[in-house]
Amino acid sequence: MGPVPDLCDQGRTVKLAVTAAGFHPPIVGSPLPPPRRLHWRSEEDTAAFAQALATRDDIRDAFIELRGDLGAGKTTFVRHLLRALGVQGRIKSPTYAVVEPHEGPPAQVGAAPLTIWHFDFYRFNDPREWEDAGFRDLFARPGLKLAEWPDKAAGLLPTPDLVLTLDTLDDESRQVIASAGSPRGARLMEGG
């Protein structure tokens, strides 16, 4: 993996409560870390990042948004992550079905298997489908959730733990901005 300098020097600001009595200290704990910029020179770097994430306990209940243009490498990243988590067999892109479920081995012998939901909202046009297809219920369950094209379901999705925004550079390598949206995401970003 290439060098990973901080993208911005400002941390994520924490909401301050402003009332008639004036400012109050931050309501929630420590601020989230600033976004990080990664450089994936080839698919091998994509795979290495996915393999590092797969070793984290926090991955097993995380919600990760994957942003970026067509062909940026979102599904490729998901495939590497699922393989690294021990998912076997063909890993289909969920473009037509909106969601593809997967199952990986449990963290320990005797524990429940890892459930993974891979969403691709590219063709998601009807917000009624959110309830009808039971997506709200899926997001309420334990398991790893990965979503391509989250903008197409904006307002319905919960806050992501981690957002990866992929961008293809002129030399076909990928610039990736990794941004934590929660303490779990911040932990996933640490050294990930």
Ligand SMILES: Nc1ncnc2c1ncn2[C@@H]1O[C@H](COP(=O)(O)OP(=O)(O)OP(=O)(O)O)[C@@H](O)[C@H]1O
């Ligand atoms: N880090 C990388 N460097 C160079 N090429 C890559 C890299 N990651 C992925 N690719 C290649 O780019 C293509 C990305 O296709 P992929 O289906 O993953 O894109 P996508 O972002 O999921 O697109 P879509 O929005 O259509 O779902 C693949 O052919 C893959 O081999």
Ligand SMILES: [Mg+2]
């Ligand atoms: Mg895709």
